[in-house]
Amino acid sequence: MAANLIEIVKQAGVVGAGGAGFPTHVKLQSQNIEYVIANGVECEPLLNADRLLMTHYAVEIIQGLKAIKDTLGAKEGIIAIKKKNTEAVKALESRLQPGIRLHLLEDIYPMGDEQVLIYEVTGRIVPPAGLPLDVGVVVNNVATIYQVDQAIQGQPFTHRLVTITGYVKTPLTLRLPIGLSIKEAIQMTGGAIIDQYRVLNGGPMMGGLVTNLEEPITKTTSGLVLLPTDHPLIIEQEMDIQQMIKRAKSVCCRCEGCSQVCPRGLLGHGLKPHLIMRAVSYNLADLNLTASYLCSECGLCIYGCDMGLSPRKINQAIKTELRKNGVRNQPDRSRVKPHEMRQYRQIPGKRLEGRFRLQELPHKTSLGERVMIPKMVRIPLQQHLGVPAQPIVKIGDQVNVGQQIGQIPEGQLGATVHASIAGKVVQIDDYVHIQGS
Numbered sequence: 001m002a003a004n005l006i007e008i009v010k011q012a013g014v015v016g017a018g019g020a021g022f023p024t025h026v027k028l029q030s031q032n033i034e035y036v037i038a039n040g041v042e043c044e045p046l047l048n049a050d051r052l053l054m055t056h057y058a059v060e061i062i063q064g065l066k067a068i069k070d071t072l073g074a075k076e077g078i079i080a081i082k083k084k085n086t087e088a089v090k091a092l093e094s095r096l097q098p099g100i101r102l103h104l105l106e107d108i109y110p111m112g113d114e115q116v117l118i119y120e121v122t123g124r125i126v127p128p129a130g131l132p133l134d135v136g137v138v139v140n141n142v143a144t145i146y147q148v149d150q151a152i153q154g155q156p157f158t159h160r161l162v163t164i165t166g167y168v169k170t171p172l173t174l175r176l177p178i179g180l181s182i183k184e185a186i187q188m189t190g191g192a193i194i195d196q197y198r199v200l201n202g203g204p205m206m207g208g209l210v211t212n213l214e215e216p217i218t219k220t221t222s223g224l225v226l227l228p229t230d231h232p233l234i235i236e237q238e239m240d241i242q243q244m245i246k247r248a249k250s251v252c253c254r255c256e257g258c259s260q261v262c263p264r265g266l267l268g269h270g271l272k273p274h275l276i277m278r279a280v281s282y283n284l285a286d287l288n289l290t291a292s293y294l295c296s297e298c299g300l301c302i303y304g305c306d307m308g309l310s311p312r313k314i315n316q317a318i319k320t321e322l323r324k325n326g327v328r329n330q331p332d333r334s335r336v337k338p339h340e341m342r343q344y345r346q347i348p349g350k351r352l353e354g355r356f357r358l359q360e361l362p363h364k365t366s367l368g369e370r371v372m373i374p375k376m377v378r379i380p381l382q383q384h385l386g387v388p389a390q391p392i393v394k395i396g397d398q399v400n401v402g403q404q405i406g407q408i409p410e411g412q413l414g415a416t417v418h419a420s421i422a423g424k425v426v427q428i429d430d431y432v433h434i435q436g437s
């Protein structure tokens with residue numbers, strides 16, 4: 001089954017659905033793995049597509065996890081889930097198989113961060129700048145694992161569950177076709193209930209600002225969150241980096257509030273955002289700015305800062321600059337240990353929500369029944385890490401749902417792409433545009 005599953009998953013275009021879109025068939029070739037963790041933590045406030053997936057598709061997730069565990073020859077498959085998600089816990093518990101167990105977690109942000117999660121579940125710390133493989137672990141999001149099971153059932157990755165929430169008429173979680181525009185997805189909830197808003201693609205903490213509502217839903221879209229333009233997390237996203245540096249120079253008091261809550265710093269990785277803020281404020285060259293590579297961009301330092309600063313934004317800018325100048329993240333495999341105050345400095349989800357005015361918004365959505373077949377989809381040829389897929393259809397071709405339209409260029413890292421609706425290919429650029437029949 002091992003080689004077989006790798007090929008099945010590759011042909012179905014499965015990629016990491018919870019984040020960067022790393023091609024799953026490559027992850028399935030990892031060696032010396034002891035634990036496969038199914039990440040069902042979903043620690044972003046307001047999102048609950050993963051919770052609904054685990055509640056309604058527990059059998060599929062357990063089957064998918066078992067197939068991955070067997071392929072990797074791992075000792076155990078562990079589904080990590082928050083205790084508070086009682087319905088999903090119940091659904092999974094009643095269907096467990098030998099070699100698969102649940103690991104229940106507290107409602108702490110960002111519990112779903114891969115490195116935090118590995119420590120919580122196994123007690124192992126991924127070395128700074130290391131990978132989960134360094135400690136014998138592979139982590140997959142539950143949405144990815146569901147797609148692995150679908151691949152085994154012969155279904156390629158063409159649709160996904162997306163929570164659409166925030167200031168919308170009826171917050172919902174819907175099964176949407178890849179390539180549907182964000183605008184149409186929002187319309188399905190009845191639309192925005194405020195005039196001045198922005199959309200985050202992902203959760204409120206780590207989602208990216210949507211600059212064009214015509215952009216499509218992709219394999220990595222877990223949620224769309226509408227927030228008012230004066231929301232602190234939107235202001236942070238929209239603020240220009242030069243403005244943030246100016247602010248840091250004038251108001252950063254080196255209080256270390258950001259470093260005290262930084263989850264990567266608390267794991268023992270050498271990330272101290274207050275030092276990075278000092279370095280950029282005073283143009284200090286003596287500090288090792290490659291530490292910015294250790295930042296997961298979780299945004300907790302914004303929570304920790306009473307001066308309205310965002311070390312995260314500075315870290316993002318430093319990483320961009322370092323990459324541009326060819327400065328790479330230095331592999332550091334040293335063993336580290338967590339900060340002795342770690343357990344007292346963790347931030348409960350509720351406190352985070354209170355700080356960012358999210359507590360009054362709906363926290364649970366129901367799974368919408370409506371099947372969406374749009375008139376047009378724009379399916380990106382790149383929804384994953386690696387190189388874009390090569391189109392294997394041409395303008396004028398008729399395609400069916402699930403038909404492959406993009407292939408992985410020979411010998412490259414990438415993922416296959418499939419049609420999410422039946423129709424005619426009307427344009428090909430960075431996307432395959434399909435007009436529904």
Ligand code: SF4
Pocket residue numbers: 251252253254255256257258259273274277304305306307308309310311
């Ligand atoms: S960025 Fe904010 S929290 Fe961090 S040291 Fe400066 S003032 Fe303190």
Ligand code: SF4
Pocket residue numbers: 258261262263264265271273294295296297298299300301302311312315
């Ligand atoms: S975003 Fe802030 S809190 Fe999160 S890892 Fe980066 S520096 Fe630390």
